[in-house]
Amino acid sequence: MIKVGIVGGTGYTGVELLRLLAQHPEANVDVITSRSEAGQAVADMYPNLRGHYDLRFTEPDADRLAACDVVFFATPHGVAHSLAGEILDKGGRVIDLSADFRIRDPELWAKWYGQPHGAPELLKEAVYGLPEVNREKIKQARLIAAPGCYPTAVQLATIPLLEAGLVSADDIIADCKSGVSGAGRGASVGSLLCESSESMMAYAVAGHRHLPEIQQGLEEAAQSDVGLTFVPHLTPMIRGIHATVYTQLLDDAEVDLQTLFEKRYANEPFVDVMPAGSHPATRSVKGVNMCRISIHRPQNGKRVVVLSVIDNLVKGASGQAIQNMNLMFGLPEATGLNQVALMP
Numbered sequence: 001m002i003k004v005g006i007v008g009g010t011g012y013t014g015v016e017l018l019r020l021l022a023q024h025p026e027a028n029v030d031v032i033t034s035r036s037e038a039g040q041a042v043a044d045m046y047p048n049l050r051g052h053y054d055l056r057f058t059e060p061d062a063d064r065l066a067a068c069d070v071v072f073f074a075t076p077h078g079v080a081h082s083l084a085g086e087i088l089d090k091g092g093r094v095i096d097l098s099a100d101f102r103i104r105d106p107e108l109w110a111k112w113y114g115q116p117h118g119a120p121e122l123l124k125e126a127v128y129g130l131p132e133v134n135r136e137k138i139k140q141a142r143l144i145a146a147p148g149c150y151p152t153a154v155q156l157a158t159i160p161l162l163e164a165g166l167v168s169a170d171d172i173i174a175d176c177k178s179g180v181s182g183a184g185r186g187a188s189v190g191s192l193l194c195e196s197s198e199s200m201m202a203y204a205v206a207g208h209r210h211l212p213e214i215q216q217g218l219e220e221a222a223q224s225d226v227g228l229t230f231v232p233h234l235t236p237m238i239r240g241i242h243a244t245v246y247t248q249l250l251d252d253a254e255v256d257l258q259t260l261f262e263k264r265y266a267n268e269p270f271v272d273v274m275p276a277g278s279h280p281a282t283r284s285v286k287g288v289n290m291c292r293i294s295i296h297r298p299q300n301g302k303r304v305v306v307l308s309v310i311d312n313l314v315k316g317a318s319g320q321a322i323q324n325m326n327l328m329f330g331l332p333e334a335t336g337l338n339q340v341a342l343m344p
């Protein structure tokens with residue numbers, strides 16, 4: 001059994017880790033931290049977990065966490081900077097769901113996150129945890145930077161086109177919609193029912209902190225600079241990301257984009273390339289570790305439109321983190337991740 005520690009167990013990604021790990025046959029949660037709820041039983045705070053956990057929140061303690069085989073950080077950015085190094089030094093492994101180790105350049109990170117990078121010495125060994133790109137590195141890693149929710153949906157939609165050199169890398173548009181849980185449990189007034197239901201709005205159009213993360217991943221795939229316009233929107237749903245990616249074919253050559261995507265993801269357990277002409281809905285991935293994609297070429301012109309949906313809390317966070325854990329510990333990649341999406 002893998003002994004698991006979770007830092008930040010009261011947030012949405014923390015409780016989602018607990019929900020998924022409750023059904024994982026090879027992992028057991030030993031330590032779960034919360035400073036505000038220390039002493040409280042996990043199942044008292046989250047009744048969906050009654051009967052699954054006999055565990056209480058504790059204060060974060062590096063020694064107790066390092067005694068686990070792997071520690072998930074489900075915390076705001078900056079927390080893993082201060083604790084991950086100590087856990088690694090004591091022999092633990094770390095999967096960070098926050099943005100702390102996703103961007104390789106510490107100066108760029110500092111610019112977008114508005115504070116100095118707290119652990120630049122760890123960046124060399126941090127592996128970006130997108131299994132569809134970095135599977136072999138993940139298997140050897142001690143420190144995983146789990147990708148953000150928007151970056152997961154956008155990169156999976158775009159990477160096959162850039163790897164094949166078929167589209168113009170200097171003009172990519174990612175128009176994205178997110179459910180409100182993406183803002184976390186401690187979110188501001190804008191996430192209240194009265195503020196966010198029956199309405200939809202764009203935000204951070206001038207620049208969202210996921211922009212440099214997406215750009216980094218797309219530039220690796222393209223092996224060149226990438227020009228990206230990323231516009232996130234808040235939509236009145238609890239879970240889900242819908243990304244619509246617009247790119248332009250470099251020439252009129254007859255290319256079978258459907259086959260390109262099907263081949264690229266043929267062996268991927270958690271990417272579903274849907275039949276040509278499909279329009280995937282966010283509810284088709286609700287609660288599951290899956291990205292469903294469809295590829296369109298309207299009127300057979302040069303414009304390529306790729307639709308990509310994930311559950312922000314699963315393939316966009318906690319499910320993907322467990323997928324990484326499975327790879328790090330030599331387990332079948334889909335262990336504990338075979339749920340079926342909720343309908344309706």
Ligand SMILES: NC(=O)C1=CN([C@@H]2O[C@H](COP(=O)(O)OP(=O)(O)OC[C@H]3O[C@@H](n4cnc5c(N)ncnc54)[C@H](OP(=O)(O)O)[C@@H]3O)[C@@H](O)[C@H]2O)C=CC1
Nearest residue numbers: 008009010011012013034035036074075098182184185317
């Ligand atoms: N929500 C989403 O869809 C996604 C979120 N993420 C990222 O995952 C991380 C967690 O997100 P989410 O679950 O939404 O966040 P929440 O705001 O819902 O929860 C944050 C958790 O971290 C704990 N925490 C806060 N500050 C500290 C600290 N200084 N030291 C230790 N623990 C702390 C909190 O508990 P307490 O204060 O009691 O200790 C709480 O349990 C964030 O970095 C987020 O950006 C990534 C992908 C998707």
Ligand SMILES: CC(=O)N[C@@H](CCC(=O)OP(=O)(O)O)C(=O)O
Nearest residue numbers: 098099148149178179180182183
């Ligand atoms: C709806 C909403 O507010 N979404 C969040 C998503 C950020 C997030 O989850 O951050 P990381 O993936 O970087 O950890 C936002 O736009 O800030």
